[in-house]
Amino acid sequence: MTVASASTSYYERRGLLGTLGRDGLLQIILVANTIIMLAPIVIMVFSAFKTTPQIFQSPFSIPDFTNIENFVKIWTQTNFLRYLLNSFLVTGASMVLILTLGTMAAYAIGRYQFTGSTFILMFFLAGLTLPLKLAIIPLFMLMRDLSILNNQLSLIFVYTAMGLPTTVFIMTGFIRTLPSELEDAARMDGASEARIMWSIMLPLVRPAMVIAGIQNVVPIWNDFFFPLVFIQNDDLKTLPQGLTTFMGEYTTDWGVLFSGLTLSAAPIILIYIVLSRQFIAGMTSGAVK
Amino acid sequence: MPQLRMTGRGLWITVLIVPPLVFVALFIVYPIISAFAYAFFDWQGLRRGAFVGFENFHTVLFVEPYRSWTINAFSHNVIVFFALMVLQNGVGFIMAYALWRELPGARFHRIAVFLPVVLSTIIVAYLFKLFLHPLFGVVNISLRGIGLDWLAQPWLGQSSTALWSLIIAQAWHMVGFPTLVFLAGMQRIPGEILDAVRMETESEWVKISRIVWPLVAPSATIVFTLLFVGAFNWFELPYIMAGLDGSPYGSTDVLGLYFYRTAFGNVSSGQQDFGLGSALAVLIFIFIAAVATVITVRLRAREIQV
Numbered sequence: 161m162t163v164a165s166a167s168t169s170y171y172e173r174r175g176l177l178g179t180l181g182r183d184g185l186l187q188i189i190l191v192a193n194t195i196i197m198l199a200p201i202v203i204m205v206f207s208a209f210k211t212t213p214q215i216f217q218s219p220f221s222i223p224d225f226t227n228i229e230n231f232v233k234i235w236t237q238t239n240f241l242r243y244l245l246n247s248f249l250v251t252g253a254s255m256v257l258i259l260t261l262g263t264m265a266a267y268a269i270g271r272y273q274f275t276g277s278t279f280i281l282m283f284f285l286a287g288l289t290l291p292l293k294l295a296i297i298p299l300f301m302l303m304r305d306l307s308i309l310n311n312q313l314s315l316i317f318v319y320t321a322m323g324l325p326t327t328v329f330i331m332t333g334f335i336r337t338l339p340s341e342l343e344d345a346a347r348m349d350g351a352s353e354a355r356i357m358w359s360i361m362l363p364l365v366r367p368a369m370v371i372a373g374i375q376n377v378v379p380i381w382n383d384f385f386f387p388l389v390f391i392q393n394d395d396l397k398t399l400p401q402g403l404t405t406f407m408g409e410y411t412t413d414w415g416v417l418f419s420g421l422t423l424s425a426a427p428i429i430l431i432y433i434v435l436s437r438q439f440i441a442g443m444t445s446g447a448v449k
Numbered sequence: 450m451p452q453l454r455m456t457g458r459g460l461w462i463t464v465l466i467v468p469p470l471v472f473v474a475l476f477i478v479y480p481i482i483s484a485f486a487y488a489f490f491d492w493q494g495l496r497r498g499a500f501v502g503f504e505n506f507h508t509v510l511f512v513e514p515y516r517s518w519t520i521n522a523f524s525h526n527v528i529v530f531f532a533l534m535v536l537q538n539g540v541g542f543i544m545a546y547a548l549w550r551e552l553p554g555a556r557f558h559r560i561a562v563f564l565p566v567v568l569s570t571i572i573v574a575y576l577f578k579l580f581l582h583p584l585f586g587v588v589n590i591s592l593r594g595i596g597l598d599w600l601a602q603p604w605l606g607q608s609s610t611a612l613w614s615l616i617i618a619q620a621w622h623m624v625g626f627p628t629l630v631f632l633a634g635m636q637r638i639p640g641e642i643l644d645a646v647r648m649e650t651e652s653e654w655v656k657i658s659r660i661v662w663p664l665v666a667p668s669a670t671i672v673f674t675l676l677f678v679g680a681f682n683w684f685e686l687p688y689i690m691a692g693l694d695g696s697p698y699g700s701t702d703v704l705g706l707y708f709y710r711t712a713f714g715n716v717s718s719g720q721q722d723f724g725l726g727s728a729l730a731v732l733i734f735i736f737i738a739a740v741a742t743v744i745t746v747r748l749r750a751r752e753i754q755v
Contacts, residue, residue, distance in 0.1 A: 182653065186547040190554070193544055194561040200621070201564065203587055204576055219587040261469035268465035272458070280466060284473055290481065290738060291682040293705070294730040297712050297723050298483035299476070301495070321476030324469055353461045382569035384685050389713070400571040404689070407575055417579060425572050432567045436560045439567060440629055447630045447671045 201425070208419035215414045230419035238409070240423065242395060243402030250312050250398055251381045254319035258376055259369055261320065262327030267357055267365075269328070270335030271343075284328040292322055296389055303390055314390040315398070319383070323376040326446055330375070334368035335361070374435075374442025381428065399424055484734070487727035494721065505728035509711075515725070521699055522707040529616055529703065530680035536620040538672055541627030546657065548628070549635045559632075563625035570622065574689035577618035581605050605690060608700035615690055615701055619683070627672045634668030635661060670748040674741050681737050684709065704733050 207215050208230055209223035234240045268274075269281050292299070303314040343356045351359075387401040394405065403424055410416045432439050488505050491498035509515045544562055548555055565573065580587045583603035592601045604614045638661065646660050662669075684705030687695065693710055695702025712726025 183550060183552055186550055187552050187554075189543065190547045190552065190558045193540075193547075194558050196621070197561045197565060197625070200576055200580065203580075216585045216590070219590055257472075261472060264465040265469040268462050272462055274459070274462055280470065283470070283478070286473075286478065290734065291678060292477060292480070293682050293684065294708070294734050295477075295480035295484045296709075297487060297727055297730065298480035301483075302476070302480060304495070317472065318476050321472045324473050325477075328469070353458060378567055382571075384569065384571045400569045403569075403571050403575070414579065414585065417575070421572050421575055425568055428567050428569075429564065432564065433560070436563070440559070440563055443563075443566065444626065444629050444633065447626075447668070447675065 205422050208422040210415050212414045230415045233416055243397055243399045247399040250315050253316045254380050257320040258323035258327055262324050265328045266331035266335055270332040284325050288325045310392050318386055319380045327372040330372045331368045338364055371442045371445050484730050488731045492723035505724045509728050522702045522704045525703050526681050532616045537624050538627045541624050542631050544628040545631035548632050562628050565622050566625040570685040573622045574686045578690050608697055611701045619686055630668045630672050634665035638664045674744050
């Protein structure tokens, strides 16, 4: 963003003709694209407040937002709340593990020189782009052998393992950029290694933890594939997986279907709108290098 | 004393490194290696039978009907990849270029283009499934509304349009990702270079093809590789929109669905074969790894030349 401001000077001559010719065309493209991006979401939210006949007769009309009958139905008559809590539980536990273990590994690799540290970093980075989905058969068997099939631990463990490579990658790079004077001084004063890490380094690596956190929280919150394979019990289903059950039950009541989708999308849309800058930085950070 | 301190530090490093290492070893490395081993055995449900060498690979590649299924699914993945290359990455590049100008409202447009990316694929899939409903979907209602009744189709119900409907939904979902990666690449182009080009030419095309495009090549490499990997293990969106069988008549079958169906069975066939499934997984794995490596190496080499 900083470089962009430097380059704007180049585009500053905005004569009427120039504006209409070049930037005007680009502006039209931008507006058209934004409409295409937002329209489905707006229609989804509108439809959530309508009855089924209203959806069919006037799909684009602005609804009566006080009519929350569909949402009440979902909240009281389905397992939606359970799915939501399950998603919070699984995502939360995975994130705690990812950030704790990821910081530990990154700190060890980035801060100490020891034999095999490069190899260990490579080990963490192995399979960074290879889809773990394709190893689902052995994973299924492994979970069965560990007796955690149909148990949320299976999800938490897989998500943690999946999140570690990117976390270790991002955080090792970040930790290596930190100056070592502070810890050397603390070491002189006789502080233990654990204390140095906890009191001195940890506060400094927080920005990298936020990036790594966002990069992992979205795919984990949204994941559908691993619950599909590991979880059978309806009471243990996560939100994306529960949504399939739910959509199957209400095939004819479109108002309820749309409010189910809206309700599922709402938490992440709201957080995204509030924290869009961090989200964009977090989710594209692996690719922007 | 130094000796003691060394062991102390060694122990500390071990404490830090072993727990994360165990997770990665147990839940990533071990399953991936096992996936290769599993493919060489005959499986009876969850029980491993005899060692059969390359028989599973032979079956999925050369024995009917598996051969036709494999080719059918693979060819769809190829179509998906090239279509998304144009729709998702191509549009993404144009959008990035437009956003780069920092025109009025750019901030808002940037937030909007990335919004669908944060949504769960499942939500996107159901949303488009409802929109594309032949009678009540908003797409056909609008087409009839503006007098284009002949254009209204059962989009997901006929072979000619089903796969393309899925591709459009996927492109809508993910176009924000390449957009922002390209945009970040463009923002790193030094201002002096742009000024120099301004002296040389007024042509927008020359500027894009000679300057912007070569300089965002690193972003392009990453975006292409991720799209490739994503296109060849595409699963969730087709699973919801087209079903596990890739309906209608396998016209939307892709490797991800085919692999899952072979490994875990489906309601209609009930057959479950871990051996054949593992063989498929290994083949897809090797294919993705090989092509991703080639893309990276070839494009990286070009970057250096430029």
